[in-house]
Amino acid sequence: MTVELGHFALVLATCLALVQSIVPLAGSLRGNARMMEVGNSTSIGIFALLGLSFAALTMAYVNSDFSVLNVVQNSHSDKPMLYKITGVWGNHEGSMLLWVLILGLFSALVTLFGRDLPASLKANVLAVQAWIILSFLAFILLTSNPFERIFPAPMQGQDLNPILQDIGLAIHPPLLYLGYVGFSVAFSFAVAALIDGRIDASWARWVRPWTLVAWLFLTAGISMGSYWAYYELGWGGWWFWDPVENASFMPWLSGTALLHSALVMEKRSALKIWTLLLAILTFSLSLLGTFLVRSGVLTSVHSFAVDPERGVFILAILFVFIGGSLALFAFRASELESGGLFAPISREGALVFNNLFLTTATATVLIGTLYPLVLEVLTDTKISVGPPFFNLTFGPLMVPLLFAVPFGPLLAWKRGDLLAAAQRLYFAAGSAMAVIIIALAVMHGTRLLAAFGFGLSVWLMVGSLVDLYYRSGLPRVSPSVAWRRFVGLPRSAFGTALAHFGVGVTLLGIVSTSALETETVRLMEPGSVVEVGGNQLRFERMEARQGPNFTAETGIFTLLRDGRSPQTIESSRRLYTARQMPTTEAGIYTHIFSQTYVSLGDAQSNGGSMVVRIWYKPLITLIWIGTIFMSLGGVVSLADRRLRVGAPSRRAALKVAPKESAA
Structure with a gap:
């Protein structure tokens, strides 16, 4: 019964989304305040219904309800409870339900924190949010129903993909989706402004907090995903320029440009048209990432390579929202004021320089990601665009940008002094x-x-x-x-x-x-010693271990350090019994900011020796520590009283109104 309740809640949420997509917009066009208010109640109702639906699916996983096809395909009664819960979004159908739940959350937050927004703008924003929610709810109900029953119900499930049974995957997708979906608010504000045909500095003040929230969550999500791939896959790398990694990196780059562009618009009423375009493109790149992951066109450890028919549906969503918003932008952009002027050497100029390189870098990653797919469609030729291309194109673009970063805050608005900034x-x-x-x-x-x-x-x-x-x-x-x-x-x-x-x-x-970094590949047997990072690593023994739903062969190593106590490192090869899938669990020892990384290979026929890959990675943890600083920077900025979500207070607006009418 709980499963049917969750499915019914999805249908009701779809009906409410249909109402919200039409009534507030019609009220805005007609100037009808009561119709515009409808969006407030429907957005809360949609979020509540989506929360109920998600809770119903979670209960099916917790209770191992194998009458639900999605649970059968992605769970097992022996799986630890944590991974039963994370299995809810460790698959295509469940992750789409989480995606649309977060969409509903942001729509409800606009209602709650946007009380001081102009009624017309708020109604249009909520209507656009409802368009997005409605399209993805239709996608779920028509092609990806997570509540589909199976009869007769099997006694046991097929288990979740073993590489997803990790704490990193409990955290990574929700953070990533909060970033992806958070940019939908900036997109909705942009489309709403284009519908109204008006945009000013207040618009940037309303948009910037939402953009900042999305950016900091996406930063944390990408960072968590990078560290998960680093320690879980056993490959020893932290970034592979995988197409699905690029799919999350592109909206991050574009969102970073949007943050800086919105700042110029807020402070100087400049770059209005460019900021609108960036808001559209950033969420468009988020949608593109959704298509790449779920269309089946990519084969990646990160992707849900599923039925291409689903990809066609998502492609249609992309066409409607990306094509429609860009068409509206082309139609309305000429009617918008371009904004204030400024000297090239100024803080605005520095931020434009920032935008130039960030958007060029985004385009470079986009071309490198899509070119092999387009070439295969047109010529049936398969090629691979990997790290050498991205390192040679993306890297040089970043050097001048990073060099210029410290100058920006030291330059004055409108006209700055480059020499004075350089002296500082x-x-x-x-x-x-x-x-x-x-x-x-x-x-x-x-x-x-x-x-x-x-x-x-x-x-x-x-x-x-x-x-x-x-x-x-x-x-x-x-x-x-x-x-x-x-x-x-x-x-x-x-x-x-x-x-x-x-x-x-x-x-x-x-x-x-x-x-x-140094890498060593050795055939080792118990008692063997290898030099690594100025220390010695000794292979002690192999142990057989039994997990809740896997068996493991664990290698025990001792890191011998001059004048300091030895440290034990354990690396294992697991076999998950339900799927008969092996995984590699790397052994990692962190010393200050550096790490010794050990990964087991195949056992040799003599049974006494193993292939072992060993890396010494100096200061590697700084990669992720730096992203923590970035995310904290976003949190601290949100605490600025000048950056609160919403418009200036109504009282301030009332004081200004008589002066404007008198003029």
């Missing part, structure tokens, strides 16, 4: 040069690019703090006065510094790992 960055430049010289000396001048990368990362980290230093009044005022000024700075200033500092930390981890 003398210490950052000196620190970077010192690091480059030290790195060249340590590496005997053999790795010039690596030394430059170290210097660039230090330039970013130190440069990100310079703005806070000078805005505190240092060195002109006393430390006590400087401290009072420092704690009184806007939270967005700290958020910006944290995010930029995090980029430098991540870059330091990338450069260190790429340039200095």
Whole structure:
């Protein structure tokens, strides 16, 4: 009965979404306040019904209800409870239900936090959100019903894909979807503004918090997914330029550009048309990622390679929303004011420079991801575009952008002084040069690019703090006065510094790992010793272990370190009995920011030796620590009182109104 209740809730949510997609928009066009108010109640109702539906599917998993086809295909009675729950979204149907639940959540949040929005704009935003919800609910009900029954019900399920039975997959998809779907709000604001034919700085103030929320969740989601692939797949890499990884990276790049562009629009009423276009393109890239993952056109460890008919349905959704929004943009853009003017050397100019390189980098990743697919369709020729292409195209685009990042906050709005900003960055430049010289000396001048990368990362980290230093009044005022000024700075200033500092930390981890990591592949038997990262790794023994739904062969290693206590590292090969699928569980020992990484290969015919891959990865954890700084920067920026969700207060608006009418 619970399953039928969940299915019925989906149908009711679809009916409400249909109402919300029509009535508030009609009310906005007619100026009918009561019709516009309908969107408020329906958005809450849709979210409640979607929550009920998702809870019903979760209960089916928890109770191992094998009369539900989705549960049969993705669960097992012996599976740990945590993975029974995460199995809800570890498959195509369940993950789409989670996707649309988060859509409903953001629509409800617009209702709750958008009380000060103009009624017409809010009604249009909720209507556009309902269009998106309605399309995906139709997709679920017509092609991907998670509540489909099976008769007769089997006694046991087929279990979840073993590589998805990990804590990382409990966290990664929800974070990623919060990022993907969060950009739908910016998209809805953009389409709503185009419908109204009006856009101003207040629009950017309303959009920027939603964009920031989506961006920080997407940052965390990509980071979590990267670390999961790093330790779970046993390949020793943290980023593979996999097409599905690129599918999440593209909206992140575009969303970063949108954040900076919206800032220019809010502060200077400039870049209005460009900001609208970015809001449309960012969510369009999120939709494209959904298509790539679920259409069956890609074969990837990250993808749901499913029935191509579902891909055709999603392709139709893409055509309607991407094509429709771009057509509306082309129709309305000429009627919108372009915004204020500014000098090339200014903070606005620096942010335009940022946008130029970020969007070019997005286009590069998009071309590298789609070109093999288009070529195969047109010529039936299969090619692979891998890391060499992306490293040679994406990397050079990032260098000038990263070099320019510390200059932006130091330049004045409208017209800045580049020389004065450069003088304030003398210490950052000196620190970077010192690091480059030290790195060249340590590496005997053999790795010039690596030394430059170290210097660039230090330039970013130190440069990100310079703005806070000078805005505190240092060195002109006393430390006590400087401290009072420092704690009184806007939270967005700290958020910006944290995010930029995090980029430098991540870059330091990338450069260190790429340039200095060592890899050893050895045939080892108990008692064998290998040199790794200046230490010794000894293979002790193999042990057979039994898990709740798998068997494992575990290799026990001891890391011997000069003058310090030895550390045990365990790496295993698991066999999940229901699916008869093997997985590799890497053994990782973290020492400060570096890691020793051990992955078991195949056993040899003599039965006493194993192929073992060993990596020493200096400073690799900085890659993910940097993303934590970036996400924290977003959280701190959201705490800025000037960046609260919503419009200026009604009281302020009433004070201005008489002056405008008198004019």
